[in-house]
Amino acid sequence: AQKITQTQPGMFVQEKEAVTLDCTYDTSDPSYGLFWYKQPSSGEMIFLIYQGSYDQQNATEGRYSLNFQKARKSANLVISASQLGDSAMYFCAMREISYGQNFVFGPGTRLSVLP
Amino acid sequence: DTAVSQTPKYLVTQMGNDKSIKCEQNLGHDTMYWYKQDSKKFLKIMFSYNNKELIINETVPNRFSPKSPDKAHLNLHINSLELGDSAVYFCASSQDGAGNIYNEQFFGPGTRLTVL
Numbered sequence: 001a002q003k004i005t006q007t008q009p010g011m012f013v014q015e016k017e018a019v020t021l022d023c024t025y026d027t028s029d030p031s032y033g034l035f036w037y038k039q040p041s042s043g044e045m046i047f048l049i050y051q052g053s054y055d056q057q058n059a060t061e062g063r064y065s066l067n068f069q070k071a072r073k074s075a076n077l078v079i080s081a082s083q084l085g086d087s088a089m090y091f092c093a094m095r096e097i098s099y100g101q102n103f104v105f106g107p108g109t110r111l112s113v114l115p
Numbered sequence: 116d117t118a119v120s121q122t123p124k125y126l127v128t129q130m131g132n133d134k135s136i137k138c139e140q141n142l143g144h145d146t147m148y149w150y151k152q153d154s155k156k157f158l159k160i161m162f163s164y165n166n167k168e169l170i171i172n173e174t175v176p177n178r179f180s181p182k183s184p185d186k187a188h189l190n191l192h193i194n195s196l197e198l199g200d201s202a203v204y205f206c207a208s209s210q211d212g213a214g215n216i217y218n219e220q221f222f223g224p225g226t227r228l229t230v231l
Contacts, residue, residue, distance in 0.1 A: 044225065047220070047221070
């Protein structure tokens, strides 16, 4: 079974608008971490934001925020005021104790920002 | 100052050859990883090393062998290369401790391997 699901293979957004990238996860561990990474066309993997399972508030980092809904097991990434440079692949990932603390990545969403 | 570095960036080789990819991190992290990213961009963990101990070994062919001479290095050696090995290979590191799942990974720039 997929541990991380990203249902949107591709997304388009107009420059300066906000966009939400979906991520749902599957775990029975009470303690886990959720991460989002960006991979631009140049290929590097860039860490964006982190949310811990016990965090009471949604994580925010600049224009990035994480809409964490624990009961629904979702951790959607919200990018506000999209910029052309936001065009990239976005990966949701999870770490859990029972999986040896290793990261499991979702299949990714390709975001294209239109001028 | 490069945090996680990999060499080479590109590797083109013939089927059947043996090749190595080197990885070094200067972050003082205690865990290092190797990932394979296929043509569909799916990222799959291959190995992770914690304090020079292999702590998980996914079901990869035994033609792939990680070698860690010290905590800052995790090299990937591949024997008898096959066409299906063509992919981008990423090295990564993180600072973990027992039960610590809250730290992000830092990735190297990737090595694009093409097997002809």
